[in-house]
Amino acid sequence: MPNTQDVKALVFDVFGTVVDWRTSLITDLSWWGGQRGLKADWTAIVDAWRAAYMPAMDDVRKHPERGYVILDDLHRRTLDRLIDQFEITGLSETDRDHINRGWHRLNPWPDSVPGLTRLKSKFVIAPLSNGNVALLTNMAKNAGLPWDLVLSAELFQHYKPDAETYLGAARLLGLKPEQVMMVAAHNGDLKAAQANGLKTAFVPRVTEYGPLQDRDFGPEGAWDIVARDFNNLAEHLGC
């Protein structure tokens, strides 16, 4: 076993690492659109929606004077823009809210729930996601994610990879950074976690972005654990 015997809590990136946001959203919106008689290229919309994610958070980071904006609201701003851009007409406020809450209805990767259940027997497990608390809470109810508690960028008023998120998670858990392990499918997230003293585990999710995947096919740092999936992570950690 790796040098992780002091780890007491595992915190997880969520979008891409725990849930398959792309397949979930395309499936969810295609079904809903079909029921509603709406024709739209939902795949292109979902990919454009996600492409706006990093710039939207960067904008919050660069303008602290405007205050923190939760991810639900960033998603909604982008969505309203995309609805115009893709020339989808006739959508009510209720429709827009339903689409936006697609992010609350994402499905887990097949190994996520069984792996988390095993890990929970030995560790405190929590998301540490840029999703807001309500989004992560509703997602967990929908997807059966057995979190012990919900940690979110919203609690720290900073988006990952800002240091406040990783250090804030350790502080709320009453632990030292090295007693917390960040689990992610994204090397950038792990790099920031490691720089702030957390332990790190990489789990590849090479189909996250579908044909658009252009990174994170494998580990690109000296991570404490590299695991095939969450069940394999549980094995690495003796669960």
Add this chain to the structure above:
Amino acid sequence: MPNTQDVKALVFDVFGTVVDWRTSLITDLSWWGGQRGLKADWTAIVDAWRAAYMPAMDDVRKHPERGYVILDDLHRRTLDRLIDQFEITGLSETDRDHINRGWHRLNPWPDSVPGLTRLKSKFVIAPLSNGNVALLTNMAKNAGLPWDLVLSAELFQHYKPDAETYLGAARLLGLKPEQVMMVAAHNGDLKAAQANGLKTAFVPRVTEYGPLQDRDFGPEGAWDIVARDFNNLAEHLGC
């Protein structure tokens, strides 16, 4: 059923409402003290410890310039004073930390886990406690409390019954105050929750303070639900 059909989340007072802090601590410390060969009046110590709870939080409230202090640290300050007062000698730092973490090891009332499990099937359930996040998280692991997320005064840097706690809980849950129901064995907590727009449920815990119980034998306000215990609360709410 009462007019509670819009309620989406239930938030719970914890000390006294979900867990029997007094019996738990007296039992835990008497056992530990016996193993360590320590003679002490643990019942008197536990009662004195809890009696210092409200004044300690009031002190934080009255001195915002000193910053928020989490409950673990308030408990520890009181404990150190009581150890002197009760003339208990020979306690190491590890011993003191172990005693202080007795609050992380509290046991639920017999109906708490079955009742919460039923309520979780229909509602988001969370503590809304003056305990800090780590305390509540560790308690849930020990006691098997199936929270969806952990809400704590620590997240709002205000102790109940400050408005920031009730309104902050609704905000993090993405709900209006009237979509959140506060569950407590304490009329004062419910009064503050109701004043801030939350729905309210009273569950009596008439043995909470043992022979020192001098209040909260029954409902003292127009609460939305009065239930015998958590299973009865589940029945009231159609779970």
